[in-house]
Amino acid sequence: MNDRLVVIGGGAAGMSAASAARRVNAQLDIVVVEAGAHAAYGLCGLPYYLADVIADSDELFAYSPEFFRDKRRIDVKFNTEVTALDAERKVLDLRQDDRTYQLAYDSLVFATGGAPIIPPPLAVDSDRIFTIRRLDDATRLHRLLDDRRVKRALIVGGGYIGLETAEALAARGVEVIVAEALPMVLPNFDAPVGELVHAELLRHGVDVRLGCRVESARDDGSHLQITTNGGAIEVDLMIAAVGVRAGSSVASQAGAECGPAQALVVDDHMRTSLPSVYAAGDCIAPHHLILNRPAFIPLGPAANKTGRVAGTNAAGGDAAFPGIVGTAVVKVFDLAVARTGLTLAEAEAEGIPAIATQAVGKTRAKYYPGTDPVTVRLIHRPDGRLLGAQMVGAGDGVAKRIDVAAIALQAGFDIDALLGADLSYAPPYAPVYEPILLAAQAASLRRPA
Amino acid sequence: MNDRLVVIGGGAAGMSAASAARRVNAQLDIVVVEAGAHAAYGLCGLPYYLADVIADSDELFAYSPEFFRDKRRIDVKFNTEVTALDAERKVLDLRQDDRTYQLAYDSLVFATGGAPIIPPPLAVDSDRIFTIRRLDDATRLHRLLDDRRVKRALIVGGGYIGLETAEALAARGVEVIVAEALPMVLPNFDAPVGELVHAELLRHGVDVRLGCRVESARDDGSHLQITTNGGAIEVDLMIAAVGVRAGSSVASQAGAECGPAQALVVDDHMRTSLPSVYAAGDCIAPHHLILNRPAFIPLGPAANKTGRVAGTNAAGGDAAFPGIVGTAVVKVFDLAVARTGLTLAEAEAEGIPAIATQAVGKTRAKYYPGTDPVTVRLIHRPDGRLLGAQMVGAGDGVAKRIDVAAIALQAGFDIDALLGADLSYAPPYAPVYEPILLAAQAASLRRPA
Numbered sequence: 001m002n003d004r005l006v007v008i009g010g011g012a013a014g015m016s017a018a019s020a021a022r023r024v025n026a027q028l029d030i031v032v033v034e035a036g037a038h039a040a041y042g043l044c045g046l047p048y049y050l051a052d053v054i055a056d057s058d059e060l061f062a063y064s065p066e067f068f069r070d071k072r073r074i075d076v077k078f079n080t081e082v083t084a085l086d087a088e089r090k091v092l093d094l095r096q097d098d099r100t101y102q103l104a105y106d107s108l109v110f111a112t113g114g115a116p117i118i119p120p121p122l123a124v125d126s127d128r129i130f131t132i133r134r135l136d137d138a139t140r141l142h143r144l145l146d147d148r149r150v151k152r153a154l155i156v157g158g159g160y161i162g163l164e165t166a167e168a169l170a171a172r173g174v175e176v177i178v179a180e181a182l183p184m185v186l187p188n189f190d191a192p193v194g195e196l197v198h199a200e201l202l203r204h205g206v207d208v209r210l211g212c213r214v215e216s217a218r219d220d221g222s223h224l225q226i227t228t229n230g231g232a233i234e235v236d237l238m239i240a241a242v243g244v245r246a247g248s249s250v251a252s253q254a255g256a257e258c259g260p261a262q263a264l265v266v267d268d269h270m271r272t273s274l275p276s277v278y279a280a281g282d283c284i285a286p287h288h289l290i291l292n293r294p295a296f297i298p299l300g301p302a303a304n305k306t307g308r309v310a311g312t313n314a315a316g317g318d319a320a321f322p323g324i325v326g327t328a329v330v331k332v333f334d335l336a337v338a339r340t341g342l343t344l345a346e347a348e349a350e351g352i353p354a355i356a357t358q359a360v361g362k363t364r365a366k367y368y369p370g371t372d373p374v375t376v377r378l379i380h381r382p383d384g385r386l387l388g389a390q391m392v393g394a395g396d397g398v399a400k401r402i403d404v405a406a407i408a409l410q411a412g413f414d415i416d417a418l419l420g421a422d423l424s425y426a427p428p429y430a431p432v433y434e435p436i437l438l439a440a441q442a443a444s445l446r447r448p449a
Numbered sequence: 450m451n452d453r454l455v456v457i458g459g460g461a462a463g464m465s466a467a468s469a470a471r472r473v474n475a476q477l478d479i480v481v482v483e484a485g486a487h488a489a490y491g492l493c494g495l496p497y498y499l500a501d502v503i504a505d506s507d508e509l510f511a512y513s514p515e516f517f518r519d520k521r522r523i524d525v526k527f528n529t530e531v532t533a534l535d536a537e538r539k540v541l542d543l544r545q546d547d548r549t550y551q552l553a554y555d556s557l558v559f560a561t562g563g564a565p566i567i568p569p570p571l572a573v574d575s576d577r578i579f580t581i582r583r584l585d586d587a588t589r590l591h592r593l594l595d596d597r598r599v600k601r602a603l604i605v606g607g608g609y610i611g612l613e614t615a616e617a618l619a620a621r622g623v624e625v626i627v628a629e630a631l632p633m634v635l636p637n638f639d640a641p642v643g644e645l646v647h648a649e650l651l652r653h654g655v656d657v658r659l660g661c662r663v664e665s666a667r668d669d670g671s672h673l674q675i676t677t678n679g680g681a682i683e684v685d686l687m688i689a690a691v692g693v694r695a696g697s698s699v700a701s702q703a704g705a706e707c708g709p710a711q712a713l714v715v716d717d718h719m720r721t722s723l724p725s726v727y728a729a730g731d732c733i734a735p736h737h738l739i740l741n742r743p744a745f746i747p748l749g750p751a752a753n754k755t756g757r758v759a760g761t762n763a764a765g766g767d768a769a770f771p772g773i774v775g776t777a778v779v780k781v782f783d784l785a786v787a788r789t790g791l792t793l794a795e796a797e798a799e800g801i802p803a804i805a806t807q808a809v810g811k812t813r814a815k816y817y818p819g820t821d822p823v824t825v826r827l828i829h830r831p832d833g834r835l836l837g838a839q840m841v842g843a844g845d846g847v848a849k850r851i852d853v854a855a856i857a858l859q860a861g862f863d864i865d866a867l868l869g870a871d872l873s874y875a876p877p878y879a880p881v882y883e884p885i886l887l888a889a890q891a892a893s894l895r896r897p898a
Contacts (some may be wrong), residue, residue, distance in 0.1 A: 012881065023894075045816055045876050059816035289871075299721040300881045301874045322869040329873035338873055363845075366493055367508035396812075396845035399878030404852045406871055411860030422738075422855055424778035424787055425750045427494050429848030432461065432749045445472075 004029040005314050006092060006105040008082050008250075008331035010039030011302060013281025014111030015062070016307030018074045021315035028315055031103065032068075033094060038135050039065060039076050044300050046138045047161070047273040050145065052166035057139060082112075085254035087274040107276045107314040110251050111307060112296045114244030114282035119214065122156065126238040132161050133244070134197060142231050144237070146171045153177070154226060154235045156214055158185035160330045162241035166206050167333050177235070179212040179228060186330075189390055190343045190377060192358060196392045204333045244298055246283045256273035259285040261296035268320045270310035278314045280306035288325035290352065290387060291340050297326045304406070314387075325388075327406040329399045332336060336395055341388025341409045346380050354379050354387055357443035361435025363397030364442075365427035374398050376439035378405075384414035384443070389436070406437055415443045453478040454763050455541060457531050457699075459488030460747055462730025463560030464511070465756030467523045470764035477764055480552065481517075481525040482543060486523050487584050488514060493749050495587045496610070499594065500617035505725045506588060514838065534703040538721040538769035556725045556763040559700050559713060560756060563693030563747045565733035568663065571605065577686040581610050582693070594621045597743040602626070603675060603684045605663055607634035609779045611690035612646070615655050616782050618688075625654075626684070628661040628677060637653055637780075638839055639792045639826060641807060645841045646781050653782045693747055698882075708734040710745035718770045719759035727763045730757035736772035738859060739790050739836060740799065746775045774837075776855040778848045787851035790837025790858045793828050802827050803836055806892035810884025812846030814876035823847050825888035829852075833863035833892070838885070853885055866891045 006022050007014045007345030010032050012210050018032050033425065048054045068074040079097070086110070092103045116131035132140050153169050155162045166176045178201065180187065185201065185208060186196035202210050206207070210231055215277040217238065218225045226233040246263035248256070257273035259265040263285035270278045282298035284308060302324050310321035327335040329338035347354035357378045362370040374393035380386050389405035391398055408418050419440040425432050454470050456463045459481050467479050481488065483663030490509040497503045517523040526545070533542040534557070541552045565580035579590050593599050604611045615625045626648065629636065630873045633643035634650065634657060650657050658679055666687065674680040695712035697705070706722035708714040710733035719727045731747035735755060751773050761768035778787035795880050796803035806827050813820040821840035829835050838854035842845050857867050868889040873882050882890070 004587045033471060042814060042816065042876065043879070044874070045814055048817060048876055054816045109751070160759045190858075206722075207563060215630070299874065301872060301883075304881050305869065321760075322866065323871075327869045327871045327873045329875045329878055331875055331877045336875075336878060340871070340873070365491060367503050368497060369502060395612050396878065397849075399875070400846075400849050400853070401874065403870075403872045403883070404849070404856055405639065406873065407856040407860065409855055411645060411856065411862070412865075413856075413860070416769075417771065417859075418768075420754065421852075421859060422774045422789070423750060423771075424776045424789070424848065425748065425857065426778045426780055426785075426848070427491070427497055428780045429778055429785060429845065432491070432493070434750075434852075 001031045002027050004031065004104065005107050005109070007032045007105060007109040007111055007311070009111035009113055009281070010034030011043070011111060011113045011281060013113070013302070013303040013307035014109065015040040015068070016304045017109045017111055017311030017314065018281055019072055020308040020311030022072045022074060024312050024315040024317035028232050030074045033072055033080045033082055033314045034076055034078050035081045036134060036136070037078050039068070039078070041135055043133060046132050046135070047164035047168040049138055050142055050165065051171040052410060057135060060135070082250050085250050087254045087277055090276065091320065108278065109314050110272070110279035110283055111275065111281045111284045112247035112250070115247050116240060116244050117154065118240050119154060119180070119242055121214050121216050122238065122240050124219065125216050126217070126224065128219055128224045130237060130239050132165050132239060132241060136273050137425055145174070150174050150236045152235045153237050153239065154179060154233055155239045155241055156243035157243065158208070159243065160328070161239060161241070164203070164330060165239050165241060165330045166201065167331070170204055170206060177207040177209060177233060179209045179214060181211065181213045184209050185210070186337060189337070189339055189345065190345055190356065193337065193377060193390050194390055196375065197335060197337055200335045220354040246296060248283050251277070259294040261285065263296040266293055268322070269308055269313045270321060271313070278310040280310035286321065289323040289325050295324070295326070297324060299328055299449045309382065325406055325409050329402055334394055335392055336398040338391045338399060339388065340402055340406040341386070341390060342379055343390065347379055347387050352387065353382055355382060355446070357439055357446060359435065359439040359442045361433065361438040362431045363393065364429060365431050372397055374401065374435040376435045378415070378439045378443050380415055380443055384416060386413050386415065386418060401429070401436060415440050419444050451476050451478045452555040453463035453480065453553065454554060454558070455483045456558040456760070458560035458730065459483030459525055460492070460560060460562045460730060460752070462562070462752040462756035464517070465753045466558045466560055466729055466760030466763065467517070468521055469757040469760030471521045471523060473761050473764040473766035476817045479523045481531045482531055483525055483527050484530045485585070486527050488517070488527070492582060495581050495584070496613035496617040498574065498587055499591055499614065500620040506584060509584070527692055534699050535727055536703045539725065548568050554641060557727065557764050558759045559721070559726065559728035559732055560730045561699070561732045564696050565689060565693050566691050567689050568605065568691055570663050570665050571687065571689050573666050573668065575666070575673065577668055577673045578666070579686060579688050579690060581690060583615050583633045591869065592656050595622070598813070599623050600683045601681055601690065602685045602686050603628060604688045604690055606690035606692065607657070608637065608690060608692065609777070612650070612781045613692060613779060614688050615650065616780070617849060619653055619655060626656040626658060626682060628663060630660065630662045632659050635715055635786060637792070638786070638788055639794055639805065640689055642786065642826060642841055645824065646784060646786055649784045651773050656839050660759050682892050691732060695745060697732050700726070701730065707872065708743040710734065714743055717771070718762045719755055719770060720762070727759040729759035735770065738772040738774050744775070748777055755864040774855055774858050776851060778851060782842055784841055785847040786852040787848060788837065788854040789851050790835070791828055792837060792839065796828055801836065803830055804831060804895070806888055806895060808888035808891045810882065810887040811880045812842060813878060814880050817876045819859065821846055821886040823850065825884045827864070827888045827892050829864055829892055833865060835862050835867060850885060864889050868893050
């Protein structure tokens, strides 16, 4: 009999793991256990499906179940929940509908993802409260929007998903309120960046309420009646977008070591502390290259990569994941907002001496049509060593520029090395002094000789 | 009396040098000697001025002469040629109109730029033959286009300037022939990239003739009569775009060491082999980080950077230039075409064992509107060490992606380090597997374990 690899979770990490395992080992028996009815869809696309930017939710699927079954010989068990793990006996307890059974494995990958956090005041019984994480919920919300039954919505949380959803609902003609408990939107950026994003939200008619905490929610049969520290709000529906928690409970109950945010701790081969048990994606806290410790920053690219590494190793291959630097980009109406590494606030919270240098460059030669400003904020140590970067500006001209900083960060560049970087130039695409070089130059001039 | 810095050349490198010198030393007497009537204009913008993408040639100027005179106290002597240098006595021979005089310096920066090469068969007396390097020539050509006196034009050379000019003339309704002596357009790219660009030129009605050498040119008073190895051509005008040679003659006559393409050899402080004489921009062959020797690749960003370094050091400061990796991007109609490091052909010519891995990714999530393909070609050693990259695709989504490879190259990444890079993702701006990561993955799978 062949060895069996079981992957728990059919999301990006899980399907990457299963596919990588198949590449390594043609004989392996590969089973994916998925709690929901779908696998391998791009959950980051849900806001764009809601906005009708994507016509059909089917487009969100990377591959069909048939593709996995027939082409990759991966057996995906849908609507099946893992209730317990016996890591010593290498057996999982599963439940599908009312049926419970056991499944033995030789190697196991946890790719259980993250679950949206519902703040306690929002944990009420109402079909007017949504999260943007599962296709089923998004489909139900989409139907409400199609029926023009949503006039006014409250989004709780001004992070990535909150703001993407604000844009989506605004595009569907909904009056949107964003309530953020912290004193800025995108609170994982530095304040000057948050202010630019705040202005963009206001420009598009979003009602942004900072320092606003929801205290209670009640479904009166026709609306949601919300109370906050800033007064009462009546809306047709509410979106909880305050983040996700790692789906680590089965693994941690079986004894797997957990780190920040209760996410699973893994080594660079995605091994958990349990024998033959790997983990990947939004349920882990991978190594952060700048913090030099595990960090819980659940994002798509690391899910795919750690999935591939976990699957490769679980199938007997050899792959390593170097770690993350926390690179991310989000579209907020006409702005692209991006970050990598640490913010100044994060560096300060870690006790790392840091300086922020901000400069405004342009996306093209100043004389070329369609030139837009780009704000670049570099975070660096007093000796010049790069710690992070943030960028804000219009669309395509900005989004991928953050990757330059991400690579420089990963390579351990200082400000002078960045300043010397040989970056591309042509008037239609860049000014001769790239915005990031302009910021590096400003940082270099500030440093003591 | 104050020390005097003389900068020869008022282009990007020269004005960067003069400005940097002023930042370092407020007392310094700074003189820029410029052979032409203009300083500090973006010559890379000339094709866009010709195309009427830029309304007014005044927009090409980074700063006005008054700005340099009044704000930076830089004395720019226009229409003044340097005819000789006595490096021992630290004196320059100058000529302005019929007047000749001498100018003493304490430190000197050669920023004499490059001069367009005119192939011998094109060196005939005709006002129908142009180069795209000087504003005066471009203004004259612009006037001809405005007067609708150009029906048909021959561009000799299918490199950056040749193709940018082809696009510009086509935009003005001119029938364009591009004659390239080598068997591909953009001959400093690998053939598969050249083929994509060739197809784009054909799609826009450009008559591309490969392996085509001009043998003679004659102005018959109403047209240019050209003979080539592929037959006779009659055109209204001709553009010579076969490259530039380094403007190093005065320096080399004074004994400065020259390297590849007769360009000046400099150290990382932009010192030439002559005492107190620095050089920057298109007249030098700076250190190439991948070739590990001087290379002549005249491009705007290095001109600005080496200018700044030369000026800083010439004024008594301390700055170093790490070197180039030959990063460049060019717009060819609807394609952005970019490179960094070595092509496969260049690596082979250097005797460096190299492999090319090509992959086609997308600029956005596959389900997001406006997603375009990006071809990524990675050049790497058999052991995975990155040697270069080339990219082709539509516009903004591609142009700055090459910079990621440029930084990775500068940092000495191998394919696995690149594959592990934490790059940004959001459906509107990138697929979860960035095109460059897709190519890195393909390269990684090809390597022997």
